[in-house]
Amino acid sequence: MATMNMIQAINSAHHNAMETNEDIVVFGEDVGYFGGVFRCTEGLQNRFGKQRVFDSPISECGIIGTAVGMAAYGLRPVVEIQFADYCYPGYDQLVSEAARLRHRSAGDFTAPLTVRMPTGGGIFGGQTHSQSPEALLTHVCGLKTVIPSNPYDAKGLLLAAIEDDDPVVFLEPKRIYNGPFEGYHDRPLTPWSKHPDGEVPETHYTIPLGKAKISRAGKDVTILAYGNMVHVALEAVKVSGIDAEVIDLRTLLPLDIDTIVASVEKTGRCIIVHEATLTSGYGAELSAQVQENCFYSLETPIQRITGWDAPYPHSQEWDYFPGPARVARALVRAMEA
Amino acid sequence: MATMNMIQAINSAHHNAMETNEDIVVFGEDVGYFGGVFRCTEGLQNRFGKQRVFDSPISECGIIGTAVGMAAYGLRPVVEIQFADYCYPGYDQLVSEAARLRHRSAGDFTAPLTVRMPTGGGIFGGQTHSQSPEALLTHVCGLKTVIPSNPYDAKGLLLAAIEDDDPVVFLEPKRIYNGPFEGYHDRPLTPWSKHPDGEVPETHYTIPLGKAKISRAGKDVTILAYGNMVHVALEAVKVSGIDAEVIDLRTLLPLDIDTIVASVEKTGRCIIVHEATLTSGYGAELSAQVQENCFYSLETPIQRITGWDAPYPHSQEWDYFPGPARVARALVRAMEA
Amino acid sequence: MKKTPLSLRVPEPLTRPGDAPDFSYVQIPPAGNDKKPAHNAPVSEFNDLSKGIIRVLDDAGHPQGEWQPTVSADTLITGLKAMVKTRAYDDRMMLIQRQGKTSFFMKSTGEEAISVAQAMVLKQGDMFFPTYRQAGLLITNEMIRGTGWSTFDMMCQVLSNSGDKLKGRQLPIMYSSKDAGFFSISGNLGTQYTQAVGWAMASAIKKDSKIASTFIGDGSTAESDFHAALTFASVYNPPVILNVTNNQWAISSFQGIANNPETTFAARGVGYGIPSLRVDGNDFLAVYAASEWAADRARNNFGPTIIEWVTYRSSGHSSSDDPSKYRPKDEEKAWPLGDPIDRLREHLIYLGEWSQEQHDALEKEMKEEIMALSKEAQKLGSLTDLPDLPMKCMFDDVYKDIPPHLQKQIQRIERGE
Amino acid sequence: MKKTPLSLRVPEPLTRPGDAPDFSYVQIPPAGNDKKPAHNAPVSEFNDLSKGIIRVLDDAGHPQGEWQPTVSADTLITGLKAMVKTRAYDDRMMLIQRQGKTSFFMKSTGEEAISVAQAMVLKQGDMFFPTYRQAGLLITNEMIRGTGWSTFDMMCQVLSNSGDKLKGRQLPIMYSSKDAGFFSISGNLGTQYTQAVGWAMASAIKKDSKIASTFIGDGSTAESDFHAALTFASVYNPPVILNVTNNQWAISSFQGIANNPETTFAARGVGYGIPSLRVDGNDFLAVYAASEWAADRARNNFGPTIIEWVTYRSSGHSSSDDPSKYRPKDEEKAWPLGDPIDRLREHLIYLGEWSQEQHDALEKEMKEEIMALSKEAQKLGSLTDLPDLPMKCMFDDVYKDIPPHLQKQIQRIERGE
Ligand SMILES: Cc1ncc(C[n+]2csc(CCOP(=O)(O)OP(=O)(O)O)c2C)c(N)n1
Ligand SMILES: Cc1ncc(C[n+]2csc(CCOP(=O)(O)OP(=O)(O)O)c2C)c(N)n1
Numbered sequence A, B: 001m002a003t004m005n006m007i008q009a010i011n012s013a014h015h016n017a018m019e020t021n022e023d024i025v026v027f028g029e030d031v032g033y034f035g036g037v038f039r040c041t042e043g044l045q046n047r048f049g050k051q052r053v054f055d056s057p058i059s060e061c062g063i064i065g066t067a068v069g070m071a072a073y074g075l076r077p078v079v080e081i082q083f084a085d086y087c088y089p090g091y092d093q094l095v096s097e098a099a100r101l102r103h104r105s106a107g108d109f110t111a112p113l114t115v116r117m118p119t120g121g122g123i124f125g126g127q128t129h130s131q132s133p134e135a136l137l138t139h140v141c142g143l144k145t146v147i148p149s150n151p152y153d154a155k156g157l158l159l160a161a162i163e164d165d166d167p168v169v170f171l172e173p174k175r176i177y178n179g180p181f182e183g184y185h186d187r188p189l190t191p192w193s194k195h196p197d198g199e200v201p202e203t204h205y206t207i208p209l210g211k212a213k214i215s216r217a218g219k220d221v222t223i224l225a226y227g228n229m230v231h232v233a234l235e236a237v238k239v240s241g242i243d244a245e246v247i248d249l250r251t252l253l254p255l256d257i258d259t260i261v262a263s264v265e266k267t268g269r270c271i272i273v274h275e276a277t278l279t280s281g282y283g284a285e286l287s288a289q290v291q292e293n294c295f296y297s298l299e300t301p302i303q304r305i306t307g308w309d310a311p312y313p314h315s316q317e318w319d320y321f322p323g324p325a326r327v328a329r330a331l332v333r334a335m336e337a
Numbered sequence C, D: 001m002k003k004t005p006l007s008l009r010v011p012e013p014l015t016r017p018g019d020a021p022d023f024s025y026v027q028i029p030p031a032g033n034d035k036k037p038a039h040n041a042p043v044s045e046f047n048d049l050s051k052g053i054i055r056v057l058d059d060a061g062h063p064q065g066e067w068q069p070t071v072s073a074d075t076l077i078t079g080l081k082a083m084v085k086t087r088a089y090d091d092r093m094m095l096i097q098r099q100g101k102t103s104f105f106m107k108s109t110g111e112e113a114i115s116v117a118q119a120m121v122l123k124q125g126d127m128f129f130p131t132y133r134q135a136g137l138l139i140t141n142e143m144i145r146g147t148g149w150s151t152f153d154m155m156c157q158v159l160s161n162s163g164d165k166l167k168g169r170q171l172p173i174m175y176s177s178k179d180a181g182f183f184s185i186s187g188n189l190g191t192q193y194t195q196a197v198g199w200a201m202a203s204a205i206k207k208d209s210k211i212a213s214t215f216i217g218d219g220s221t222a223e224s225d226f227h228a229a230l231t232f233a234s235v236y237n238p239p240v241i242l243n244v245t246n247n248q249w250a251i252s253s254f255q256g257i258a259n260n261p262e263t264t265f266a267a268r269g270v271g272y273g274i275p276s277l278r279v280d281g282n283d284f285l286a287v288y289a290a291s292e293w294a295a296d297r298a299r300n301n302f303g304p305t306i307i308e309w310v311t312y313r314s315s316g317h318s319s320s321d322d323p324s325k326y327r328p329k330d331e332e333k334a335w336p337l338g339d340p341i342d343r344l345r346e347h348l349i350y351l352g353e354w355s356q357e358q359h360d361a362l363e364k365e366m367k368e369e370i371m372a373l374s375k376e377a378q379k380l381g382s383l384t385d386l387p388d389l390p391m392k393c394m395f396d397d398v399y400k401d402i403p404p405h406l407q408k409q410i411q412r413i414e415r416g417e
């Protein structure tokens, strides 16, 4: 067991996967010699050679499109989109091709590829280095969407994604690459080395896709969160003193609705937290499913605490960000109403 | 007053707009000489000249991207994407550019453009001539999304969209271009000429964006629908004999939540109908908002009756399509539960 | 300097309905004129080859020049048969569409030489990434290799019947046959181009010997994937043939809406540093030779080749299209490069390997074979007479395994929701 | 034919950290070598002009050949001042970023001639669609026209302070100034290219006389918008200058990851049928002349021009980047086309219009001016010392009017939700 931050955990997953499976190739903008702008692919080219790890032209369309072709050939490409905000030029290849290939060819061709994308804000990245496009992915049948909240999960989920026979988008909340972020931008970040989930085996393991994790058991309110918002939610529980259950979804599609329903049936109250803009965000789907499944258990309205419906602002980042105080107030309301 | 089908109404809106505003230009694949594969722009090139109405290369990226530039110059481009399924190559220009320009430049530059797209299925078009991507648009702050259900609204809403100073996506449910479609593919289509909403003034008028319409008043259940599903919903009311109120949303973003809330508070029951796939569809947002606003009025769970989470199938189109029987059964469940 | 006021150039074809056809914009050099470069020739050698038209058969059906392929009469006769069969298939299936038995159909009439000859050149294990206008690839593959989809399978797909290997999921003509080296066709234009480059990159990465070949239409070269494909091909040098079928039309838009008259589609390739040929697509021998050259080049690790096929879309865009609305009636008869079947027939007759009688017999035979097959296929149903697919079939293959949320949707259906 | 086993070509730069810089791949022809074609010359005349490097100033700072612009010494001195000011601005703002007063910064060191000379050539009313590496456009515009954003405004934007005309919304350096003819910069690479073509099409549609000019980096030419822009420009012939700033690097990727050595970025343009020039971007006179030529061409309705500027990104990609991780240290010192400021200075000294003393004084003056301005700007706050923007400011300009659902979100904030 070693101590790893999320970058190292992701890097370690690549190493384990590539050692055992020669069909895994890794490419993307700056991922080769340099090892990626966030350094997730550092050392891979040196270890596995330029034929398996290389820089790509700056074309998200080309990255995902060639990956689909490679996957159809029989490889397992693991590609990086430098920021999730830049997935749109490759969105057609993801939605119309990767996600549809197995179905439209009745299983004749498949596209087992993994598309990694750093997601979310909190790094003063302005509107085009901060977005959280998960709702644009979860609406696409044929895709799976995964988002870890810590190094241990990041490695296990990434290995599961790579080994999965369907196309998987793997979102990496960049704000927590180096440490869990409770939402206080003005306090020093605790590194992952001080967090139990920073303990990561160097050897291969997987965490099954489609299984949520209860990050904190509680009986009064259920909080649904993922990625960096898991830590914000946990902090909000502390701040509010309310005994909430925090569910880390880990996989957004397919969703582990059973774990959610069991919790909400117990608590009768539910809050959904995400950083993406509110309208038609993934919180809407979560809200709809909780309502459909737990209607008769709900004591108070389900609340969505999210980024506002505005482009992610640069200087007003912390006005936009759904921090622990906002979530804590929502917890209080959930108990009051 | 004339009788028009939806194609003619859309064509008429173009004529009215272009007559009075020289800054309106129209282009897209096959829209010039030929007048568009659905003939919505027929006669425009002849009337307004090739400098204002022309064919474009087959590049949705180029169509929307050049339209953004033209709009920034001061024109009002009205462009056609041949099928909504093909908007993805232009999605980046829509999401990252058209939708963001005003905000990121603090009003220095704006993008008043209208992007028309035939949407939805029911025409045996297979998976790439049938999709309903509205949820991928409503998640994008800065865009407005409009979808008419009849010729009268189509014209008035399109003129409002063209005159709007923000970028608007105008979805045209192609299944009802020629007549209202109640969902019975095996019965002859009633033409719009036999429907009151097929009466369309030849002169200019607008229907304000952001205002829903009560298509049928009722007291027992609220049905939220848009586009062709409005007609399916109305038929389901007939079939079920339940006195439901059918709300035709007309504009998806900004949403007329007040009309919805007033209705659900009255009925205490709500069904949402759309043709797009279920998960993270626009129905999720509607469900979440109804739940948030009407929690204490709801007697039974909100239901979503939608396309299934599969690519729109060719031969199994009518298994996929949420027809009147499915909606009627949902109405019954809404009353029973 | 005197200022011209600005204005937008909006290109128009030379002729429109009512006009006499005019193909003066197509410069046709004599057959046999062009050099055949080495497989590893520098890109600068392709400036002219990407601008003219490489032709082998002259107007009299005699082969000329360096590009003459070494090919037996038997091979040519096989090619002729496959072209005739493809045309018979197209005609019959369009009729079936007109009879309302399916929703949609697209023909490749006039363009048969391109897919047939290239299918003959490539090998089992190679992979085509086609558009909807290369049915000839499958028909030829069945004829010469007997692998993958048969003509009967294609018909069943078009009919969406119980024999449809794609389970009625895809629009007619969106075939898919891995065994035939025929990649699943997408409705979204252009996407296959980038995928083919990726597939070829994979072959290179695995030190394999397989090559890829992909097709795109003149109009669709404007799509983003065309550029992504050429950029990646330019950089990584994968073993891929990048075919551009310039059939002069993209639905109602002529090729001038995708490119300007000072260049060609093949010349684009040279700009990317990729060897590029512009070839008479209605000349079976030229297609065979250029395809063979590009395939050899690819297989020998010299990298990609772009080939613009100069041809003509003789029929409407699809069953939904009426070309008389936007181009002169009978324009196809004036196409200066003729018809590929006629030209190969003339050549074979000139060689003394074929006769008009044999040809008539062949056409009759193919018509009958297709007719018989289509009757058989219709026994398995058609779109007006849908097979009883269980509703849940829709959910198969969305993912490898049906995930819980789709299971729930199946249950909703089963509960009668 | 013997088969080479397939393998993927993965291009690598000649040198990496630890190696001595090696620019032997850049072929540098003598200054004054190239013909200056007519504005309406056929595209074929640009084969050579798109492959070599058009140069005016020779190594001794003497102007040579047909491309010498008619330009006064005063104009050149203004250009020199703007370049020196741009560099002083970049250095100071990078320092401010290093001091933690803002989040991010990007310099254009070594590339100043391109934006400064082109800003001087274009006119009030024209529109630039720049990338993040053309701060010189704004600085020059302020200096010569006094319209639009000032250097002070730029600083406030970088600091996201209360003087920021973009209200703290955008990442530093993403300026926007309609009055200066400077289009709002996007974080998404390439999108401005297509927009510029659209803007120029609009100008042509309106029979206006304004032209557009847009920039893209070597690496970003791989993006889809590059192709869309060139395709539309090729077809509609709009009045636009399509600049490609080939500064050899795209973050850590060298230009060989965007193009192969058998071609150039300018040669791409020729493939699209667009006149294209490849020009020494560190030679102020060559930049001025080529920009003037392209602007005149556009304004006279002859259409678009592509210009590849051969230059070098002397600094890191951005404040987040450390180039010593992927290229030899001090590689910039070995760049064979020198530094644009040094070269113009030498030329002016050769003309007898400038001296080293004047130059030293200019550098000092600009440094001080920038320093003073930056002190003033910091009085309006910085990112560590945020202005008290009301939270609702975030919701302004999402739409023209705040729609009900945003009003409700504002109310939620006001209620303390
Ligand atoms: C992304 C996308 N945009 C638009 C269409 C609609 N469409 C189908 S075929 C076609 C014309 C294609 O013309 P071309 O590429 O020349 O091929 P051809 O039909 O002539 O073989 C168009 C515009 C589509 N299928 N996909
Ligand atoms: C669509 C998109 N993809 C990726 C990025 C990340 N990115 C920002 S700058 C850059 C390199 C651009 O290099 P180049 O075009 O050569 O311009 P230069 O920085 O050298 O001026 C990359 C990959 C982005 N901003 N947008």
Ligand SMILES: [Mg+2]
Pocket (backbone or CB within 6 Å): C217, C218, C219, C245, C246, C247, C248, C249, C250, C251, C313
């Ligand atoms: Mg065509």
Ligand SMILES: [Mg+2]
Pocket (backbone or CB within 6 Å): D217, D218, D219, D245, D246, D247, D248, D249, D250, D251, D313
């Ligand atoms: Mg660069």
